[in-house]
Amino acid sequence: MNNFIFQNPTKIIFGKETIEKIGDELKKNNIKKVLIHYGGGSIKKNGVYDKVVISLKENNIEFIEVSGVKPNPRLSKVIEGIEFAKKNNVDGILAIGGGSVIDSAKAIAGGFFYDDYIWNAFATKNRFKKALPLFVILTLSATGSEMNGNAVITNEKTNQKWTTSGLALYPKVSIIDPTVQFSLPKKQTINGAVDAISHAMEFYFDGTKNNEIQLQLAESIIRTIITTTEILLGNPEDYDARANLVWSATLALNGLLSTGTKGGDWSSHELEHSLSALFDVSHGEGLAIIFPAWLKYNYNEHIERFDRFALKIFNIDTGNPSIDAKLGIETLIEWYKKIGQPTTLKEIGITENNIDKLVENATQKEYIGRLKRLSKEDIINIYKLAL
Amino acid sequence: MNNFIFQNPTKIIFGKETIEKIGDELKKNNIKKVLIHYGGGSIKKNGVYDKVVISLKENNIEFIEVSGVKPNPRLSKVIEGIEFAKKNNVDGILAIGGGSVIDSAKAIAGGFFYDDYIWNAFATKNRFKKALPLFVILTLSATGSEMNGNAVITNEKTNQKWTTSGLALYPKVSIIDPTVQFSLPKKQTINGAVDAISHAMEFYFDGTKNNEIQLQLAESIIRTIITTTEILLGNPEDYDARANLVWSATLALNGLLSTGTKGGDWSSHELEHSLSALFDVSHGEGLAIIFPAWLKYNYNEHIERFDRFALKIFNIDTGNPSIDAKLGIETLIEWYKKIGQPTTLKEIGITENNIDKLVENATQKEYIGRLKRLSKEDIINIYKLAL
Structure with missing residues (x-):
């Protein structure tokens, strides 16, 4: 097990009828005027927006709004949000949405105090040191952004989908009411599940040895996501x-699984980010395509771990570690197909002709991979395997 | 799954050669003068004390000391600590030890600002609202106190071993260097392991239904504690x-396993606390005796859960849930015997003649038990089963 620091100050309020508490939480944190940040307006259809507004008014909290955040959230919207927040002198941000909205809100919260050009917080080591207090009402589980300090933003001018992180970006309070997600399109539940499984796999397959407790925690999370996703495809309103x-999904990326590891491999995420940046693919679909290709390409780098994955997740045990490892990957792909995910680039219209562009985008990163640091040739091979 | 709030602000610094960071952490938190609190002096033999002193001096942090904390930490020592802390105007507490020292330090930290009589913070709902910032260097893993807001103190005048808790009592920073525990007597490692398993079991057996993820996390923690304890009995210096x-052990009581449950049953802990309060039994030994008796007495209250425990922890599956449940309990008792724990009251010199006194002490509590709320008769029966 490696040395680690774990610190996660976010307060989680979880369960039924919890959205009504948002005004009180803002008040306890001395927020007088808040910027509400959200996406395309589904929160107005499902009643979340109204509940928030009532709670804010009851607690005498002023609010202004910036909406229209899109999946793969854009830098231009972040800049719009920062300018509006400054002009209106807000003292907090309230994100109502999934990972895209929360990440966009984090960038606004950090950008509010940032003197440098905003993209430098993503591109360089000049990360956000200070941020407006951030509050979250989660409407789609996937990224874990409701309980971590990460934000992924797409710079649409340069086609870069890059990540920043920092202690200042952890939400103060995140409210998670599972019933809000009853009305999600099935596709979004599935994308979220694949994203969360992928987070657990990034830590699981980063080459760390002798981290038994973290492996068991990751396996617990992956198995639970698989079984509950299957139940929800039959009945999206099964509360439990x-x-x-x-x-x-929250626990998959709140720091728990990272403890004692090398920090996660993250190759699949980086290669997927290039896919999303260039072709606006949804992250969950991109991961269902890229991660299996990465697994196939790298299983020989840590065969015992891949063997264990097959056993602990899918009960595969032929006695031959190499066969088990491959069967484990195949079974994961079959499960992705079963829940309706694409598992090849071709299915989403991307062909061999696009690979040069993907590789060019991906190789802008400082480095990719901890289990194996990927060379340009490796990156080409993985994208080809994903075709 | 039940609604819950999760909030745990403690910063954990984990791994080899981390004790040296304590001065820097105090400095970052603007601590100028700290009260060091510890036990019988083993920290002077194993080098921990010297490392701390060097780090404090390097960072120009003044310190004073109150030592001599005993297992089942006493209220009189807490009062001594509060008076000394006030007289010397410290602005922080540094606990160097295991659960007893940390709990004693928490009571001092809270007592520093407490206007009421200190025992009222344990006896009534007038809990500590404010506390001096607390820092921890953990030397014995058991209670999880390094990452929660709980403190258990024994009032030696009234023979009450009672608990308090609150957000103010979470340590700011806890440093956990596993190598410090290489030199522990085996008995202390074993007691700590039994305590941590018992924490996970309190949540596991509190009667909550449909909390799959928490059950899997608890099982992961229990299994890992069992296998690693066995390794350490052979080689106490196996780092991994x-x-x-x-x-x-930290994760067993940092709030993670509590999420979505009824909050844990805690009968076994309460009944053990009476044992410790009256006979100064070590908590880990007391739990190895009391918890199995509670399990035997209550398995019919939630047979599916006891059946699952047998399967997931000990691979027991005869096909008959009732038989499995009983075999699971017997196997746990056998494992406690194997690692050298007493499993009956007789073994520690307590006989039927002492039961009235135990029952009298235990029934002072407002109530005991969530899976089943225990009547006086239940409490008598469980102590008798433990004979």
């Missing part, structure tokens, strides 16, 4: 399945 | 076994 999925 | 045990 939804609650278990939602909390598992 | 120690690191996995130590981190599992």
Whole structure:
């Protein structure tokens, strides 16, 4: 096990009828005027927006709004948000949405105090040191952004989808009401599940040895996501399945699984980010395509771990570690197909002709991979395997 | 799954050669003068004390000391600590030890600002609202106190071993260097392991239904504690076994396993606290005796859960849930015997003649038990089963 620091100050308020508490939480944190940040307006259809507004008014909290955040959230929207927040002198941000909205809100919260050009917080080591207090009402479980300090933003001018992180970006309070996700399109539940499983796998397959407790925790999270996703495809309003999925997704990227590891491999995420940046693919679909290709390409780098994955997740045990490792990957792909995910680039219209562009985008990163540091040739091979 | 709030602000610094960071952490938190609190002086033999002093001096942090904390930490020592802390105007507390020292330090930290009579913070709902910032260097893993807001103190005048808790009592920073525990007597490692397993079991057996993710996390922690304890009995200096045990013990009572449950049953802890209060039994031994008796007495209250425990922890599956449940309990008792724990009251010199006194002490509590709320008769029966 490696040395680590774990610190996660976010307060989670979880369960039924919890959205109503948002005004009180803002008040306790001395927020007088808040910027509400959200996406395309589904929160106005499902009643979340109204509940928030009532709670804010009851607690005499002023609010202004910036909406229209899109999946793969854009830098231009972040800049719009920062300018509006400054002009209106808000003292807090309230994100109502999934990972895209939360990440966009984090960039606004950090950008509010940032003197440098905003993209430098993503591109360089000049990360956000200070941020407006951030509050979250989660409406889609996937990225874990409700309980971590990470934000992924797409610079649409340069086609870069890059990540920043820092202690200042952890939400003060995140409210997670699983019932809000009853009305999600199935596709979004599935994308979220694949994203959360992928987070757990990034830590699981980063080459760390002798981290038994973290492996068992990761396996617990992956197994629970698989079983609860299957239940929800039959009945999206099964509360307990939804609650278990939602909390598992949060735990998959709140720092717990990272403890004692090398920090995660993250190759699959980086290669997927290039896919999303260039072709606006949804992250969950991109991961269902890229991660299996990465697994196939790298299983020989840590065969015992891949063997263990097959056993602990899918009960595969032929006695031959190499066969088990491959069967484990194949079974994961079959499961992705079963829940309706694409598992090849071709299915989403990307062909061999696009690979040069993907590789060019991906190789801008300082480095990719901890289990194996990927060379340009490795990156080409993995994208080709994903075709 | 039940609604819950999760909030745990403690910063954990984990791994080899981390004790040296304490001065820097105090400085970052603007601490100028700290009260060092510890036990019988083993920290002077194993080098921990010297490392701390060097780090404090390097960072120009003044310190004073109150030592001599005993297992089942006493209220009189807490009062001594509060008076000394006030007289010397410290602005922080540094606990160097295991659960007893940390709990005593928490009571001092809270008592520093407490206007009421100190025992009222344990006896009534007038809990500590404010506390001096607390820092911890953990030397014995067991209670999880390094990452929670709980403190258990014994009032030696009234023979009450009672608990308080609150957000103010979470340590700011806890440093966990597993190598410090290499030199522990085996008995202390074993007691710590039993305590940590018992914490996980309190949540596991509190009657909550449909909390799949928390059950899997609890099972992961219990299994890891069992396997690593066995390794350490052979080789106390196996770093990875120690690191996995130590981190599992912290996770067993840092709030993670509590999420979505009824909050844990805690009958076994309460009944054990009476044992410790009256006979100064070590908590880990007391739990190895009391918890199995509670399990035997209550398995019919939630047979599916006891059946699952047998399967997931000990691979027991005869096909008959009732038989499995009983075999699971017997196997746990056998494991306690194997690692050298007493499993009956007789073994520690307590006989039927002492039961009235135990029952009298235990029934002072407002109530005991969530899986089943225990009547006086239940309490008598459980102590008798433990004979």
